[in-house]
Amino acid sequence: MLLVAGLLGFGPVVATVEETAPPSATDGLGADPGNAPAAPEVAGADADAEIVAAIQAGTVLKDMTMPQVLQARGEPLRKEVIPPDAELWHYAEGEVAFSEGKVSYVSLIASPVPPPATPELRDPPLREQAQPQRHLPSQGQHGQVGPPPIRVGDTYVYASKNPDDSAASLTTRRTVTAIAPNVVLSSLSLERKNAKPRTLRFDRQWNLLASRSPDGSGRDYAPPLKYYDFPLFPGKTWQQTTTETDIRTGAVRTHTVAGVVEDWDVVTVPAGTFRAIKVSLRTELYDPSSGESIPGTDVSWYVPEVKRSVKSVTTGKGGGRRVIELLQYSLGANP
Secondary structure (H helix, E strand, C coil): CCCHHHCCCCCCCCCCHHHHCCCCCCCCCCECCCCCECCCCCCCCCCCHHHHHHHHHCCCCCCCEHHHHHHHHCCCCEEEEECCCEEEEEECCEEEEEECCEEEEEEECCCCCCCCCCCCCCCCCCCCCCCCCECCCCCCCCCCECCCCCCCCCEEEEEEEECCEEEEEEEEEEEEEECCCCEEEEEEECCCCCCCCEEEEECCCCCEEEEECCCCCEEEEEEEECCCCCCECCCCEEEEEEEEEECCCCCEEEEEEEEEEEEEEEEEECCEEEEEEEEEEEEEEEECCCCEEEEEEEEEEEECCCCEEEEEEEECHHHCEEEEEEEEEECCCCC
């Protein structure tokens, strides 16, 4: 893996160099008896034909209001309020996020089935996030993925393996310990007895700001190393150059990233089967002290419900390859 000699691999998921060294029943589409479904009453006098058609089809679009989403999809299984002005609605088919009362991103994998003639009483169970889940794919996904609602207590366990060397593996547990002003992640190797955690600092988009080891060494990144550029949607691209500074020696290196968001995909890892959006990075690490320039790649699968990538395949110096997969996870409680 590459960029930060392993810090960029799999964005905020992959093990770092210090760790691997020797990085519905809808209620808005009721049918008139004996007739075709009635056109929904769209909230807002200026609602256009596109929104009317979307509601009739049970589709959620970006910038829809909450009443419009209720007409299109019905009541969610669960609502999360995310201060100061955001909400996350959980449906059986995925999630819808709101900011200031309007849809900011959509992750719904299928249209709801038409409501039965006689409403069914049901008590859907809440999904246990720590258990394996299955998210089936659908055709024609048109949503955007916004920045994740990161919370203190979000915990992820990853396995990082070298396909050519089974002995060169590492399991780490990463836990969010703070979210303001930046996201702070404690990273602990589970294979090392008496291991001490490292600290990683990110912005709210999982872009790396700094790393610190228990011995006081570390690196800073300015601007933050851009693993992601939210909102994510197929076809989006970005480029960035970041300066890495060793906080002890002052030595600098340059990281160049070219990212592209590919299509939605289904990926299976030990934690379960997920519907993910695929993100590919081309990377280059340049060390001015030696003149060495090392190219690399990083392909990851980001799952909105998990709020992180669940798998990554990276290449780095000498063609070295690593595969990183999510073993298990749990999400922090609502504030």
